[in-house]
Each structure stands twice: as C-alpha cells, then as structure tokens.
Amino acid sequence: MFNADFFAQTSWLIPCYPLFGALLSIFWSPAFIRRSGPRPAGYLNLLTTVIALVHSSIAFMAVWQQPTQFLSLSWLQVADLNLTLPLELSSLTLGASVVITVLNLLVQIYTVGYLEMDWGWGRIYSLLALFEAGLTALVLCDSLFFSYILLEILTLGTYLIVGFWFNQSLVVTGARDAFLTKRVGDLILLMGVLALYPLTGTWNFSELADWSQAVLSGTQSVSPLTLSLIGVALVAGPISKCAQFPLHLWLDEAMEGPLPTTILRNSVVVATGAWVLVKLQPVIALSPVASGLALTIGSISAVGGALIAAAQIDAKRVLSYLTSTYMGLIFIAVGTGQTQAALLLVLTHAIASTLLIMSTGSIMLNVVVQDLTQMGGLWSRRPITGLCFLVAIAGLIGLPPFGGFWPLMAMLEGLLQSGQWGLIGIVLLANGAASFALVRMFGLMFMGDRTAFTARAPETLWLVVLPTAVMAGIVLHVPLMVRNFSLYPVDSSLSWTLGWTLFLSSAVGIAASSAFYVLERIENPTKLIPAMANRLLAYDFYTPKVYQVTAIALVDKLSLLTDWLDRYVVDGLVNFVGLSSLLSGEALKYINTGKLQLYALTIASFVVVICLYLSWGYLAL
Amino acid sequence: MPNIVEIAVSTEGFSTLVAAVQAAGLVEALSGEGPLTVFAPTDDAFAKLPPGTVQTLVDNPPQLARILKYHVVAGRWAQSDIAKEESLPSLESSPIPVRVNSAFEVKNATVVAADIEATNGIIHVIDNVILMG
C-alpha cells in the first residue's frame, strides 16, 4: 500500500503538514507557554517541513516521466457554481513542490541561527510554514480560482510576516504597503477571475488552455475587447505580486522584515505571480494588448530594476530590485510565449537568489549595518560567505556554465527565432546591469579596507553558515539538474554567437564593476554619472513620491471629502429637512433623569400610541 | 649614593611598596642603569585602597607589575622639569597627568616629598596609589 504511487495520490497532504505545524506553533505564543521558551515551535516546523520534503520527493519520483494525473476535492457546490479543488500531479508541479520544501527547510534552519535571539519563534515559524503550505498548494493546484485564494492568503501572510517586528515604525508602514500593493494586484486578478468564468465555464488551467485553443481555432468567438480586458486583468494581478514597475515599491519596503523571511519572499513568494502568469499564458496570448503589456512592464522592470539596484547603498535593497529585474525577464518570456524558459528562470532565480540573500544576511548578522558604504575588507575573515556570494552571482547572471545562463540563453534563442531584436537588447542590457550591480555589491562588502563596522567579523553561527554552504552546493548543481531533468526547453542547437553575446554582456558588467569596486575602490564612483541620474536611481525613480501625490493623495482626499460631505451635507440636509428641531434632544431630555417606573410608563404609552397609529392607518383606508 | 630600591628599602614608610616591587619581580629593573623617575606611594597610600585590592595584586605578579609600572617614567624628571609638562609617559604606556601649581600633583595624588635623588633616577613620594584610566 505504501508504494510510491500512494504518496503521489496523497500529494494533497503536502501542504497539510506545514499547516499542521503552523497551527501547533500557536501554543508558543507568549500567552500560552510561559515558563519555557518558544524554540520548540521552530523544531516542530522543521520536522513538518522534513516530512513534507520527503513526501514530495517520493511523489516526485513516482510521477517522474509518467503522464500527468489529476485529483479533485469538492469544496463548495452552490446554485450553478461548482467549486472543486483540482490538483495536478506532474513532474513539474511535484518538482516545484520539492524545490519549495528544500528551500523552506534550509531557510528554517537558517532562521534557527539568524533569529536565535528572538522571542517570536512561534509567530515566525507558523508564518514560514503558512508560506510553505500556501506555496506548495499553489503549485499543486490547477485552478485559477484556488490560485487566487492562495495568493490572497499569502498576501495576508506577507502583511503579517513583514509586520513581524511590529514595534518598529518602518516595519509597520512596510507591512501596510506590501499588503495594500499586493491586494491591488489580487483584486485586479479577481476581476479577471470573475470575468473569465462566464466565458469559459471553468477555472481549471488545463481547461482554460483548451478553451484558448478553441478561441484561436475559431470554434469559440469572443470579442477582442473582452479578451484584451481579461488579459490585462490577468497580467496586472501578477504585476504587484512580482514587484514589477510601477507596483514594485512594496518589495523594497518589505525588506524591513526579518532577513530569513526575505529569502523566501524574494526567491519564491514573488515567483508565485510568475507561476500563475505562466499557467495563464495561453489566455494571455489571446490578446496582443495583454502580451504587449507584459512585455512593456517586464522590459521596464528588468532594465530599471537592475539600474536602480546598481545605485543602492543598502545591501538588502540591491537584492530587492534585482528580484524585480528577474521577474521582469520572466514577464518578457511569458509575453513572448516562452513558458518553459520562464519556468526555468523561475527555478534558477529562486535558487541563486536564495543563496545571495543567505550570504548577505550572514554578513549583516555581525557587521550590524546594512549600509554597503560602511562595509569593506571582509574577504580575508569571511571567505566562506564570500565564496558563497560569488557562487550566487555566478548562478544568477548569464555566465556559462552556471545555472543562470541557461534560461537566459533559451529566452534569447526564442527571441532570435521570432526576430525580436529589441527584446534581445533588453535582456542583454538587464543581464549586464545586474552583473554590474552584483559585483559592485561584492566589491563593496568584501574588497577594500576594513572599516570600523567590519573590523570585527568572524564567520557567524554554524546554523547560518551551514545552510548557506549547502545552498551554494545546490546552486553549483543547477546546470546538472538542467541537463539530467532535460529542463532546457530549446533543442540543444545552441547558437554560439548568441552564447558569446550573453557571456559578453555579463563580462562587461563584471569588468566595469570590478574596475570601480574590486580592483580599485573608487571613493565616489557616483561622480561618473550625472548627479541627477544618480539620485533618480538611488531614490528609486522617486516612486514613493509619485505614489504620494497620486493614488495615496487621491484616496486620502476623497475620503476626507466624503467624510466632510457626510457630516455637513448629507447629515446636515437630512437634519435640516425636518428633524433638526426635534433632534436638539430637548424635548426628550427629561426621560433620562427619571426613574425606572417612568421608563416603563413611557414604554407602555409608546405601545399604545403605536397601536392607535396602526389602527388609524387601517381605519383611514 | 644608593639606588632607587635601596632608598625605598632604607626609608621608613615604604614597606608595602618594597614588598610589592619584590612580588612583582621588579627589583632588578628598578636597580638597573635607568635613569628612571619613580612616583613612590607611601604605606598610607596603599592602606587607603579598599581591602583585598593589594592582596589580589600580590597574588598576580604580572598584573601588579603593570600597576607599579604606571608609577615609573623613563628618564630623570625633577619637579622643575615636570612643571613644564602636562603628562608623562609611564612605563605601563598609559600617560600620567601631572600638575605643578601651588601643589605638585600627580593624577589624583599629591607629592609629599619631591626630588629625592638616587644613582639611577629620582623619586617623588606621593600620598595615593595612582591608577590608569
């Protein structure tokens, strides 16, 4: 009975383990278990994560190279709406679930070390587990509706996990902005969800793909306007999830949260948007407007994000903008129909950026600051972390033979085939700028002279260093994974010229950055570009200000206006129309001074009056 | 003329100091060529320290030596020379603030007898044990 297939059939249990751990963690809130500390919550969740990992792995092996299976669980049947939760069991979904649980396991071990001084383990681990559950459920589920539900729950999760250190004011605003921005995306997606159903009668991704085929082949006719509107809504949802321009700011602010949560957020949580986008690609492809939107947003984010990253002085923020960059590249891939390349990029980015943030956090943990300009000279004391950081860079940018090279290469080949030269340029530019930003960060942290803040820098706790090192090993093995699981989407007709060009773009970025920050630490390289451009990048295109004067101001002023209207116009008018004299309260004031009997008397008289009033009404007919 | 150690041994009121110097193994150094300037606390000065202080030091010669070295300056510094200085570099390496106004003060101690000449240096007797910091 307990053969591998059994584990595949019970894959719905995978999200349940972490969820169970999350529920049990509640007992380690300060209000319950008081005489001993909260750490058991962490160990418990580690255990459930291991179980989930083992289960996913066995199930993955069971479905490997098997045809996709579907499971469905009935949830709600009302009127003509039948909501069943369909699960897709394929090597793709279960493979993704393995990746998610592995990353979660490492992150949770890392958290043991990173937050060893924290007393909020119950909360942090239950939230980490909630994310694990949500993410595995998301990859397994085959329905837009349930994906939407999970995304919304994760939005709430983001709010709570960013708000983990709620004593700090910037955390509070960061959590707020993350929640609201993501919610905007969710609701636009909801609009798409609502609009899609009457047309298709299904929310299942696989059936949506069939429907798209039908529309394409002309057996179904839908007006182009409708398709465009729906397509735009479906693209707009992931824009906020994936921190794409102009809804990218929340990711920056979310950096106020504890670093271990940042790891997951930047590597896999933002990728949920990309995942849904990939799943919806057939529908989006129906509308040139929607595809165009994805391409535009993706291009701006890819290049803009990388440029902004190169101008940040805060270590975490460099990484946050790079996430926007890579998500932008995924948008481009989806916009041009290269879903396989997009998924591969999701994978390589998730793995490499996990390592990137882990090693950065390991530095921040005992350098105390996050300010890159106050760091330097760490290489000799922190070589392990430095090496991990280098591996992460190699695994992220287009540097053969490391992981990040392959999806970019696949994308470029696809773009070449369709002759989209502009997009090729954008991908190369983004890659070059990202390389520049990352090597700059490496140089600022590890090279140059030690500063007062970095004078003392032993390698940190083994619980932090060990998962980082393991992660580095995984990053180095990505190319092997790509080969062994034949993840590389294009026939291996590698175009050498293209490969060299991609390599060259990385090399230029690395070389330029090395010249400024590694070999010779230029005191103020910002002098090299105009001050205005630098400020524009350092302050993130002034996006916060733009928000302030647009959306925030609009809602704020509108609410003040309606409040004023409500108090002085609506209420005032109604009062004026005839009740004002009575409402002065004088007439009935004496009641309040009276005694119980008086109240009773009044009740009685009211009843009589009402009865009279009633019968009068009837008699008057 | 006797050297610094000999003066201390032969003069009354320096028995604690002498014992300390012996415990710290500094006899040789203070009997050497020099020249050295020594701020020598009296027995009364040591007695002002809270109970146990001296005993702990005597039990730990290197630490005691360090405190004692703070009372010694290289060179022969008479009161008139010191009057021109604000501080002197001790053998311990921390500076010793000095003031010569109406009174001759060394850090928070007052010199009760200045310019006692020895073959290998000069001694100023002080009424407090001085400490670094």
Place this chain on the structure above:
Amino acid sequence: MLSLLIWLPILGALLLAFLPIKLSATNARNAALAVSGASLLWTVVLFTRFDLGTASFQMREFIAWLPLLGLDYDLALDGLSLMMVALNSLLTWIAICSSSTTIERPRFFYSLMLFVSGGVAGAFLAQNLLLFFFLFEIELVPLYFLISVWGGEKREYAATKFLLYTALAGAFIFAGFVGTVWLGGTLDFSYEQALQSEIPLPTQIVLLGILLVGFGIKIPLIPFHTWLPDTYVSASPPVAIMLGGVLAKLGTYGIFRFGLGLFPEAWSALGPFLAVWAAASVLYGAVTAIAQKDIKRMVAYSSIGHMGYVMLGGAAFTELSVVGAISQMVSHGLILALLFHLVGVVETKVGTRQLDQLNGLLNPLRGLPLISALLVLSGMASAGIPGLVGFITEFLVFQGSYSVYPIATLFCVVGTGLTAVYFVILINRTCFGRLDNETAYYDKVTNGERVPAFVLAAIVLTLGLQPSWLVLWSESTSARLIAAVPITQTAASLQLETSRDSVNDGAHL
C-alpha cells in the same frame, strides 16, 4: 415550535424585569444568558428539523388574531428566515455575554435585550405584513432606551435620531404594505395573499420604491444612513452588536422578503438602478470609513459598505447572487458583532477608541495580544481575505452579479480593496507599533470577555473554510425567489450570450 423563539425571550424579559426578588448583577446576567442560550439551543433544534428540499415555508403556525384588521399570528420559516433567526439567537447570546458585568440597572438592561431578541425573531418569522410591521416598530422602544440609558457620549441625541429615522422608515414601510394590500384587492395582510395579488407593473414600481426607502433607511443605504454612525458610536458594544448584527438585517430581510419577494417584476425592472445604488453605497461607505479616527465610527461606515454587497446580490437577482447576499447578511452580522465586541474590550481596557491614541496592543505582555490578534482576523474577514467567511459570501455575490451588472460588480470589488485600506489603517494604528510607556498599564482581559470573541472567531473561520455549511440552507429559497420572475435574465444568464450582452449593458450603466 417557532413561537418559542419569540416567547421564550419575552417571557424571560418580563420575569427579569418584574419578578419581585433580589437579583445581583451577575445573577441577572446569568439568567439572561440562560434564556438566550435556551433560544440558541432551540434554534439548533430548528436546524435539525429544517427540510432542505422544501423551497417554500415550513413549520407554519397560525392563530387568527384580529381578522378585522387582517392581522393574524402567522409564523413560518424558509431558508432566508432561518438564517436571520439563527443570527438573531446567536448574536443575542453574544451580546449578553459581551455586556459588562458591572452594568448599571442590570435587570432592566437584560430584559430589554431579551425583549428585542424575541421581537426581532418574531419579525423574521412573521407571515403577515401587519405582524411584521408591528414587531418591526415595537423594537424601537427598547432600543431607544438601550441607547439612551446605557450609551456613551451624545447618547440622547443618537437615540432620538435613531428613533425618528426608524419611525420614519416605519411610516414608509407601512404605507408600502397598506398600498400593496389595498391595491391587491384584499383586506388581508397575510404574506401568501400578498404574493398572489396582481398589481400592474408601474404601480408595483411605486410600491417597491416606497418600501425601498423605508427599508433603505433601516439597512441603511446612502443617503439615508446618517443616523447609523451616530447611533452605533453612542450605543454600548452589546447594543451595537444587536443594532448592526441583527437589527440592520431587518432592513435587508425586509427588502428581500417584501420587495424582491412581492414585486419580482418591478424588482427586475429596477435592477440596474439598485445595482448602482448598491455600488455607490459600497464605495461611499468604504471611502468615508478611511477618513474616520474613531474605530467604532470606522466600523459603522464599514457596515454601510458591506450592506451594499447585500443589495448588489439582490439587485443582480441570480440564484447565486441571492444565496450570496443572504450569506453575506449572516457573515456581515458575525463579523460586525466580533468587531464591535473587540472594540468594546479595547475601549474598556485602554479607555479610548481614537486611532491616533491607540498603539502597540499586540504587545504580548502589556498589551491585549489575543484581542489584537482577533482584531486582525476580523478586519481581514471583513476585507474579504479567503479562508474567512467574508470572502466566500462576497465572492458569491460578485460571481453571481458579474454576469448581470459587471461594472457595478467591479466597483464593488474596488470597494473590498478600500475596505482593506481602512482595516489596515485600523490594525496598524491599534495593534502594531510601540506601546506607550506612560499609559500602558492596562487591566487584564478576562475570560468572560474572551468567550464571545472566541465563539465568533471560530464560526467566522469555520464557515470560511467550509462555506457549504452556510450556503446550503438558503439555496432552495433563493431558487424559489428567482423562479418567481417570469422573464429570464436571471440564473440561466451565466451563459456566453447573456454575459456578452451584459457587458454592453454594463457599459452604459
């Protein structure tokens, strides 16, 4: 057996008020809890007896009372009333649980609460228009006292305002009822008779309009809502729970039962207008809530917005949307009760409801961590986060309405976004942040204060995860309501054709 729901609380109320024995505050409270608990248990029994397959009314009880007036004691139950009665029984118990143990004049207070509960149950069960109206109107009296005696600042003003508005609403409703019966050609106020009356469409529309104004004041919908913030804010938390959780539902219930139920054709004709009205209410309530500095006022405006969803579901008039709307009434009642209860606890402990004075209540040792956590939960439930009951009811309304009134529905979706905005403001200011060292010596939260919150939160969560337990009761009733409309453009409209038309319809809304 339905009568028990009315007479048990009323009998309890009378005994509590006039029994010549000495009762301590605690005992009075326990007695009230026992009575309302008994009603609650009886409601559970009703659920077990309820026949899901029957679309029309069941468990009828009829006693001729004043045939001359056409007033009969005529009670019956369908899915809609069942939900409302259940809400009433539950929230009465919660409200009594939630009231302070040291309340002044406890016997009088609890007896009034029970009285309200019994009366409201009667209104929800009444099969006679006049009986409904009588019970609807008589609620005013105890509520007036509950607000004006036990309320907060400006309570007399608020109570009077409430009284006058509701009385005015009553006048409209009465006019509507009388008109219906009169024009229907009978002198019998029974609901059955009214159903069968054949009134020409234009007249129907006029009558419906009158009823809409009447019930619209009670719900309230904009612009008849200004009594609500004042009243909710002045009322003490238990009374606010009754007002917002149960009494407001008299309005939506009335609209569904007597507006939509009696004049389905007129209802369909007015549909687009109602949808716009609903969307406007949603947006207006949400936007105005954002500007509020007083938590209770914020929740009050939020309530206006949420009643808009109910109206939208009704306006769309598809089976799905009506089920959604009925469920939304319940979910709104539950969430609002939870919110008011929590706000009440916060106010008792911290001494203020002002957002700019509250801070850091999530602090585990010196704050109100559990209350704060539940405040987050209820705020998120209200903002429609999945997994909590608010989401699924709103979603059903949206999905049901989208194919009929897409634009209005989308505006309502925007409304849920705005709901998230003010709840995040509320949570950020109240729960997050640093506790003020000067003032943070608050009393402990007692278990008695926790119980109602736990019960409600558990229901909110359970029904959110397992919504079929909520929607199944009203399904056949909604089907019956929809079926009353001869022309289509209803449930079957989830078809391609219609929806494309309706996209166009929506465009010129």
Place this chain on the structure above:
Amino acid sequence: MTTTIATAPTLPASTHQFAEVIHRLEAGGSMLPDTPDNLKQIIGIYKAYAVPMDFYWRDLLYIAEKVFLNPLPAFKYFISKEYLDRQNAYAGDQASLRIWRGPGDAHPELREFMAKGESGRKLPKLLHHLWHDRVNMEFAEACMDAMLWHEDINPTFNAYLYTDEYIANSDRAIRAYFKGNPLMLGLYKLFPEMFLEQVRRLSYYANLGLFWEVMAPVFFEMSDLYDEGKMTTVPEAMDFLVNGIFAIAGRPIYHHVYIGDECYEIIPKSQGFTWLYEAALPYVEAVFYRTAPFRGTKSYNAQAGQVPDDQKDFHYGILYADVFPVGSAGIPPTLLMQDMLHFLPDYLVEEYQQHSRGEDDMLIQLGITFQRSMYNVTSAVIQALRCALLYPLDDPNPEHLKANRAFFEQQIDRFKRPEARLDDIQQQSYR
C-alpha cells in the same frame, strides 16, 4: 569605600538636568533612589541574575577553552561536568579571596534547573534543550559579541590580538586542535585570517567568562547579606559593589585552551591584563551603554539613517532599553529576563504579583527591576572610577571637589539622551 556622608558646603548646587542625582552621587549615594522597595527589588534580581550567570561564565569558559574551534558546535551549551564542578575563584573553601561564603561549584538552584527544568521532570538533557527549558546562553554570547564588535573600547587587549605573539600562540593551538584533519588544516592554510578571527572571538569568550566568574559570587553574597539583614540601604549595596570592584581589579584576564591534556596559552596571564581594565570597564561600556539596536526596534535600512554612523553613538544598552516590548519579537533581552524568571526569590514573586498584571507580565516587571539594578551597578562603577582616578568625597580641597563634580556631570550627561531611563527609575511607579 566608606559611605561617610560628605557634604560639600563649598560647592554651589549643580545646575545639571539631573542635579538631584548628582548631589546624591556626591553624597556617596547611587543613581537609584534609596528606598526599601528599590533595595528589595535590586537585591532580589541580583540573586536571580547570579544563578544563570553562574552558568554563563562556566559555559563561556567551556566554549573558549574546550569547544574551541569546533566547526559544528551543536553541543556547546552542553557543558561538561568538569566545568560544572569547577571552583569559582572567589567562592568556596579553596578561594584565596572568598567573596561569597557559599560553595565554589555550580549553584544548587542552577543544578536543579538543569536537571529538571521548569517542567520539574527529570528528562534527558537533549529534551530539556529542545523544549527550550534551559538557560539562554545566546544572551551571554550576544554580550560577548557586543564587547567584540565595539573594539575601540578595549584598546590594550585588542591591540594584543594583532601581535605576532598572539598569532603564533593561536597558530600552535589551531594546528594542535586540527591535528589529523587535513580538510580543516587545508582551509587554515588557505584562509588563516578566518581562523584567527574565530580565535579572537574565543578570547572574548574567555574574557567575559572570567568577568562574570567574579560577578556571580558578588551577587550571591549580596543576596545572603540582605537575607541576614546586614544590607539595609541602596548605597550599602552600591558600596559592596565598589569594594568588590577594587578587590578584584587586579585579577588576570587570560585565554587558555585545553587540547588533549595540553594547555595552550593563547593569552598568557603574564600579559598583565586585568579584570578591571580589560573586562569590567569594556563590559559596562559595551553592554550597559552601547550594544547594537535590536533589529525589531530600529530600521537597519541604510537610507532610513536610524543606525548611527559612529559606534560611539550607539546607545542601546540596558540603561536605555525600552523594557515594555519584552516578550515580543525582536527584543533580545527577553532571553535574559526569561533566565531570571526561573530563579526569582519568593519575595520578588510576591512583589510582582501585587502589581500590574502579576503573573502575566512578570517578565516586564523583572526587566524593569533589572534596569534599576543595573543603574545601581553603573553607579558603583562610576563611584569606583571616581575613587580610583579622582578624590575622596570629603576632600577638603574645593578644586578636588569641583573635579569630582565635573566627573559626575560628565558621566550623567550620557543619560541626557531621550531614551535613557534615568528619569524613569527615579519613580517607584515605573514598573
């Protein structure tokens, strides 16, 4: 030092913001007002602090001397029997200077807690550890890290860590420790600085361990004296500390490592490092004053500018900490408060139960008590410094009194920062 009331008629009243406190210091008092309640609170908390501290110092030395460079020190908190039985240099019969009259091995309450934990059941060590029913050594390590990171406050000791002698000593120890482990030796060859930096860190483990080894018996003795009715005022408590500081001032600070049967002297005693200069004063500066902002209370965002650019501007220690968030996320001192919670004397438990939320917020109440008690310790340090570097309080020379005042004012100036709690602890209602 004696507490003879030294009125200084020759000096005019201070115009300092905390003039009252300065006058109290000049009269031989403490920054903490002398009330019976304050005395009860601080002595009680010294006792509760000393028990976990007895574990801290033993484990710190165990890590510095035995665990040493273990790359996966998963069991570094599982202290060996040898270190539990180790005789405190200032307690027990063998002590040459006996500060506490009790025994020199681990405190009985500590042993009981280690064996049974709060659960009261004898379970395997590992289970107690996993159930988090244990002493939070992480806090001790954080204190050590603060001393390590603020390197400028301990110049002499720090300079030695970069001498050839130190490097040669470490080299021998590292080679001996990894004997027969080519992987680690290879790594050492590649990245020698990485290993040296670890050893420097371990030297600070030893430093802090040796510091606390003294403080534990001091606090135990104070608690015993209070119980015997021999300590009746806050200034007495402070003077006991001042005397203690002087008595131990010359204790050597060293770092020895035991590999096999051999002792490797990384920092030999002959280096002359003393308890007062190389441990106590840096400890007070690093832990009471500076540390680093808790990640849960300040933004580390470089652009927000909430973390000072200069280490000297760091003021996040216990004298400045907001204790109210204790128990929530991001507030590391909770670890210490929890450790003390296990060992509160009955009279303090009673006291806490009468105030605020009693059992529910005991962590905060004892945290504030701890803050009071550390103001008293800091007062002792200030008085000791005054004693060592300046003049007696009853010095007849007005110039000397002026110098004393200038010193006190300069010390108290550090509490002018808005987040300092000096004002709060003057009030008994601050709990």
